[in-house]
Amino acid sequence: MKEYIRKYFLLRRHNFQVSVKKAKRSKMCYAFLAPYALIFALFYILPVVTSIFFSFTYYNILESPRFIGLQNYISLILEDEIFLTGVKNTFLIAVITGPLGYIASFLFAWLINELPRWIRTIAVIVFYAPSIAGNVFVIFTIFFRGDAYGYVNAFLMDVGIIDAPVLWLIDPKYMLNICMIVILWMSLGQGFLSFVAGLQGVDRSQYEAGCMDGVKNRWQELWYITLPNMKPMLMFGAVMAITQAFGVCDVTMALCGYPSTDYAGRTVVTHLFDYGYSRFEMGYASAIATLLFLVMILCNKAIQSLLRRVGT
Amino acid sequence: MSKRIRVQNAQTIPHLRVLRLKKRQPNRSRLGDFFLDLFLLGMAMLMIFPLVFAISSALKPLDELFMFPPKIFAQNPTLDNFSDLFVTMGKSWVTFSRYIFNTVFITVAGTAGHLIIASMGAFVLAKYDFPGGKTFFNIVVVALMFNGYVTAIPNYLIINALGWVDTYWAIIIPAFAAPIGLFLMKQFMEGLPMSLVEAAKIDGANEWKVFISIVMPNVKPAWLTMIIFSVQSLWNNRAATFIYSEEKKPLVYALQQIQSGGIARTGQAAAVTVIVMLVPIIIFVLSESQILETMASSGLKD
Numbered sequence: 029m030k031e032y033i034r035k036y037f038l039l040r041r042h043n044f045q046v047s048v049k050k051a052k053r054s055k056m057c058y059a060f061l062a063p064y065a066l067i068f069a070l071f072y073i074l075p076v077v078t079s080i081f082f083s084f085t086y087y088n089i090l091e092s093p094r095f096i097g098l099q100n101y102i103s104l105i106l107e108d109e110i111f112l113t114g115v116k117n118t119f120l121i122a123v124i125t126g127p128l129g130y131i132a133s134f135l136f137a138w139l140i141n142e143l144p145r146w147i148r149t150i151a152v153i154v155f156y157a158p159s160i161a162g163n164v165f166v167i168f169t170i171f172f173r174g175d176a177y178g179y180v181n182a183f184l185m186d187v188g189i190i191d192a193p194v195l196w197l198i199d200p201k202y203m204l205n206i207c208m209i210v211i212l213w214m215s216l217g218q219g220f221l222s223f224v225a226g227l228q229g230v231d232r233s234q235y236e237a238g239c240m241d242g243v244k245n246r247w248q249e250l251w252y253i254t255l256p257n258m259k260p261m262l263m264f265g266a267v268m269a270i271t272q273a274f275g276v277c278d279v280t281m282a283l284c285g286y287p288s289t290d291y292a293g294r295t296v297v298t299h300l301f302d303y304g305y306s307r308f309e310m311g312y313a314s315a316i317a318t319l320l321f322l323v324m325i326l327c328n329k330a331i332q333s334l335l336r337r338v339g340t
Numbered sequence: 341m342s343k344r345i346r347v348q349n350a351q352t353i354p355h356l357r358v359l360r361l362k363k364r365q366p367n368r369s370r371l372g373d374f375f376l377d378l379f380l381l382g383m384a385m386l387m388i389f390p391l392v393f394a395i396s397s398a399l400k401p402l403d404e405l406f407m408f409p410p411k412i413f414a415q416n417p418t419l420d421n422f423s424d425l426f427v428t429m430g431k432s433w434v435t436f437s438r439y440i441f442n443t444v445f446i447t448v449a450g451t452a453g454h455l456i457i458a459s460m461g462a463f464v465l466a467k468y469d470f471p472g473g474k475t476f477f478n479i480v481v482v483a484l485m486f487n488g489y490v491t492a493i494p495n496y497l498i499i500n501a502l503g504w505v506d507t508y509w510a511i512i513i514p515a516f517a518a519p520i521g522l523f524l525m526k527q528f529m530e531g532l533p534m535s536l537v538e539a540a541k542i543d544g545a546n547e548w549k550v551f552i553s554i555v556m557p558n559v560k561p562a563w564l565t566m567i568i569f570s571v572q573s574l575w576n577n578r579a580a581t582f583i584y585s586e587e588k589k590p591l592v593y594a595l596q597q598i599q600s601g602g603i604a605r606t607g608q609a610a611a612v613t614v615i616v617m618l619v620p621i622i623i624f625v626l627s628e629s630q631i632l633e634t635m636a637s638s639g640l641k642d
Contacts, residue, residue: 047471054470056547064461067517072483075494139380154384161617167394260527271485324485
């Protein structure tokens with residue numbers, strides 16, 4: 029046992045010395061990375077660390093934080109029913125719009141890629157525009173307005189499917205579904221663009237070689253040639269999809285109101301927003317953030333291991 | 341079936357065969373192409389409809405905006421809403437050119453710094469193996485997922501400590517380190533063959549030279565994409581948390597203040613929606629053609 033521990037430390041020390049030597053040799057690398065690393069640490073790592081720290085405290089900005097251990101987490105999970113509604117909604121939205129938006133992004137990028145160049149240019153703009161159009165999604169409140177002025181109500185009453193206007197954005201029954209439609213509409217974002225750019229970079233001659241080697245149709249080609257070539261972009265798209273799916277709050281807040289009827293449109297981030305910006309319970313809000321963050325990381329790990337199997 | 345007919349035709353007219361082979365990709369059936377294109381067209385119509393609607397309602401005169409039953413397209417399109425908006429803008433306390441300057445300055449400075457700093461970092465992360473590099477990149481990936489609302493309060497405390505509250509730097513400097521740019525750049529640079537870098541080094545170029553004249557020109561598509569993302573996020577950044585002097589606020593903030601002016605400003609609000617929406621789209625349209633162009637010409641073969 030003693031021998032084992034001694035060897036272990038010897039190995040550790042050796043490894044450490046090797047990396048120090050390597051580090052000395054690659055001074056240039058650190059010089060290149062330094063400006064980015066510095067700003068990144070200051071504005072991205074430090075706030076996250078502070079967030080985790082505050083999640084164990086009671087902190088309302090005015091008074092200095094008071095350490096209360098796991099109390100925030102305990103009341104969050106055991107006592108806060110609205111939070112659980114938020115978790116349920118976020119989970120539903122993430123599970124439905126996340127994968128669907130991701131697959132749609134790739135599918136459209138792939139289909140667009142085969143079009144002649146000028147159509148492709150237009151198609152990319154058409155599909156990408158909703159996600160960069162600022163707060164245009166507010167326009168959906170006009171479509172789904174609760175009275176007969178709303179386009180959806182007017183149309184459905186005209187056709188005769190419903191005989192009285194439906195309160196699309198006020199009735200908890202419909203609220204979430206409409207939010208999902210809007211989120212899906214906006215989901216062809218950065219991941220989509222990355223796919224389009226990546227598909228352009230796939231070597232043409234691989235397809236010809238694949239054809240010679242017995243690839244029979246476009247779907248086989250997709251699985252055996254295109255997807256393996258696209259792995260880096262697929263990973264990126266997955267991260268973006270997760271971020272989008274779990275970070276939903278702008279859309280639900282704009283469409284269903286804040287707060288929404290019976291909290292039916294509440295998501296985890298809305299809850300965070302509520303406690304952080306309306307009630308100034310930063311400790312509690314930080315606990316929500318930390319939980320959300322953990323779930324996102326786990327989700328990302330799962331998807332990464334899934335993507336490793338693509339094309340094999 | 342269709343494939344066989346094509347082959348027969350091609351045999352009768354030999355030169356046609358060459359043309360066809362050039363034009364059509366392998367492994368594609370005509371029927372499949374047709375249905376997939378039809379599907380794509382339908383989806384495109386659905387996607388664009390809300391945007392078209394936004395533009396058409398900005399062109400509606402006020403009485404049509406409140407018409408019952410509602411019409412999707414404007415009957416008598418006018419630009420009144422836009423001219424009203426310009427009148428309101430002209431009456432604002434801070435001149436409108438100042439808002440425009442603020443936005444342009446923040447966007448240009450933030451994007452330029454981001455592009456240089458993040459691609460430098462991405463270059464060494466993608467092409468060299470050094471202690472801590474992988475860990476750092478993993479942290480960047482994780483940071484990519486952290487929602488902006490979460491970090492807003494600690495961010496404010498930090499910026500306050502630096503004394504940057506109510507200056508442009510509060511928006512510009514954090515934008516330099518946006519994780520998405522580095523992530524994207526690194527992923528694209530990994531596709532560059534290492535032999536390219538090594539060849540340049542053998543020819544006597546130092547790292548800086550390799551970075552500027554070998555790596556950067558070869559990842560043009562990636563940095564154009566990076567610029568688009570950065571410009572978009574900076575354009576949409578209302579900066580409400582950090583900047584409180586009216587004369588330093590960006591354009592989007594001022595526009596959205598007009599937008600929230602109630603029923604009387606419905607027309608102007610529609611016009612604002614269109615302006616806020618069109619700027620990022622136009623920037624994208626302009627740079628997109630360039631992306632596709634550079635993509636086509638910068639075919640890198642190992």
